[in-house]
Each structure stands twice: as C-alpha cells, then as structure tokens.
Amino acid sequence: SAVISQKPSRDICQRGTSLTIQCQVDSQVTMMFWYRQQPGQSLTLIATANQGSEATYESGFVIDKFPISRPNLTFSTLTVSNMSPEDSSIYLCSVLGIGGDEAFFGQGTRLTVV
C-alpha cells in the first residue's frame, strides 16, 4: 500500500490569493491525480500529474488556474490560483499502487475562500 501525506489539511484564504497543496507519497508511484470535491458533491478529476512533464488537465480545468508540479515519483503540488469563494472545496491527491490496481487517497485539504 501507499501512504499519502497531504498538506495543509485545511486552510482559510482570502480571495485573490493562491494556495499550494503538497502531496508526498512514501513510495515511488507512476500515476498521481488531483481531485476536487465541492461541498456536497462528488469527486471530480482535475488533472493527472505527470512526472517530468506538464500535467494533463480534464475538461473545465486549466493550467493557469490549477498549476501542478511533479518533480519526482513521490511528490506533487497543486496550486489554486487567484482564489474565489467558488474554489472552496476539498482537494484530494490520489495515487495508484504498484500494478495500477489499487487507488490510494490523501486525507484531503479542506479549503475555504472568504
């Protein structure tokens, strides 16, 4: 299994600012993903974080708003830029285990934008 440490666990931010969320895995993984869960909603995939190259974004999400870095096989960051109250959500990092069968999730970052 993979243990994921996600920081911060929660934050309250002012509109117009940016927040960077970190995701650290205790083992090398091939696939890392970032999800958003808006209040009372399901999880929506933001992007796949690719090691050494630009992330692959899903429809409706753009790099300028959600820049992602993945400098190595165990670490990734997601930045929520120029935040507005609509960005208030839980952001989750996810990785696939060896063999690609199991999916593991971080504990999430609960973001509130005021």
Add this chain to the structure above:
Amino acid sequence: AQKVTQAQTEISVVEKEDVTLDCVYETRDTTYYLFWYKQPPSGELVFLIRRNSFDEQNEISGRYSWNFQKSTSSFNFTITASQVVDSAVYFCALRRQAGTALIFGKGTTLSVSS
C-alpha cells in the same frame, strides 16, 4: 463513455436495519475495475472494496457485502444490521484498465439513527 450512477441521494434507516446502496455503471471496456469508498464527516476517503470485471463472485466482509452483476451493470453494496457509525457518504467508482483515474458516482448519504 464511462459513467457511474448512484440513484439514491440520501437514505435514512434506523439502527439494525439492513440497507442496500445501488450502483450502476456504464463502460464499453471489457476490463475495468469497480470500487466502493466511504467518506465519513471527517472527509477522508476510506477504501472498502475493489472488484475487477472478471470476478463476479460476491463478497462478504463482516456486515458488508457486495453484489456484482455484469448482466445488469450493477455493483450494489449492502450493510447488514446497520450501526450509527455507518453514517457517511458512500461512493461507487469505476476505473478503466490499470493506470487511469477513477470516475466517481455522485454518492449516497447514509444516515443511521439510534
């Protein structure tokens, strides 16, 4: 297209009742994986089960059981003798072949009262 439907938005039961959470999926792939996760009020995602498309055997784990039927594209989850601690949002998810992100249903909120 891949899709997961959880038609039950909210379910309320009294402790010790049995409850079944429905999940219907759509995919054209012959190889795919189905998951159930529990999300308690604290927000983290708790993995419950993974099933691949070649394994239609039903599974029982304590008070939890899962019924996978490819003929009806369903992967239903039953909790026997429900308890207050079972109160949470339950997500069904689908993934294509290994290495891709999960697609989540909208979730079912289960409330168990004493």
